[in-house]
Amino acid sequence: MRATSSLSQPEGLELRPHRMQFVIDNLPSLVVCCAGGIYGGMEGVPYPVVGVAVFLCLMLVLLYRFIYLCRIRFRIGTEQLVCERGVLVRKVDYMELYRVVDFQEHQSLMQQLCGLKTVRIFSTDRNTPRLDLTGMRGKNDIVPLIRGRVEYNKRKKGIYEITNH
Template sequence: MRTASDISQPESLVLRPHRMQFVLDELPALAVCCAGGIYGGLEDMPFPIAGVAVFLCLSLVLLYRFLCLCRIRYRIGSEQLVCERGLLVRKVDYMELYRVVDFQEHQSLMQQLCGLKTVRIFSTDRNTPRLDLTGMRRKDDIVPLIRSRVEYNKRKKGIYEITNH
């Protein structure tokens, strides 16, 4: 990871979800797919074709979802956070860093066991008020990096927050 002093450089940091996030997200479907494959392979069971059909259909769905997860890319630039996703149809969301207002890190129990986390970014952007960076490694300090770039861009554009507390 880069330090906060590197924020003035125009280089982008590219992040991708960890592949273990797929297993965490699709655990029930993976279990049903395996059970269908095992059931379809057993002899003297009623309707073995149904087990094979479940296995094949779920395998295709899981393959598609895995490829979609592999195609997600988060690029943290000097002025924008760009989220690219999609397999057949690509969608690219741009979030200006000066619009970011808050951060949140979340870890489900399974993510804790696997060393992953979800970083949630809140902004005043109309199209993307909330962006979830799922499957990030727990040890990666993403929030301080984004926060320093957000503060840099707010100072650069002369944007100040006024609160009533």
């Protein structure tokens, strides 16, 4: 996580998923790809071309997924959370911070072993009611930072939450 400013400055914070998240998300495909490459390179086995074809097809898919993961950017500004993603077609989602209502952190077993986590942000935004920041380092406290900016924006815009318990 690279901080470019604090809460009081107009710039924000830019986050990117850790590259180990690619291995976590694609472990079965990586195993099959390697097995196909090994099988296709062996002599005396039936249909080695099938192994090479599996290897090449999966390698292309995995390469695209890796590039996609590397191109994801999360920018936490003073008023918006911006998510950019895509390889051939870029999609940019904007979430107003004053609309954020809740947070959740999740770690799968593989993420725990790799020291990563997924931060889920819930909002009242129509286009993006849920935004997952996948592959964040486990030691980074992202939720308190976003929560502080959310509270600041709610006070700034005069938005108060009324609850019935």
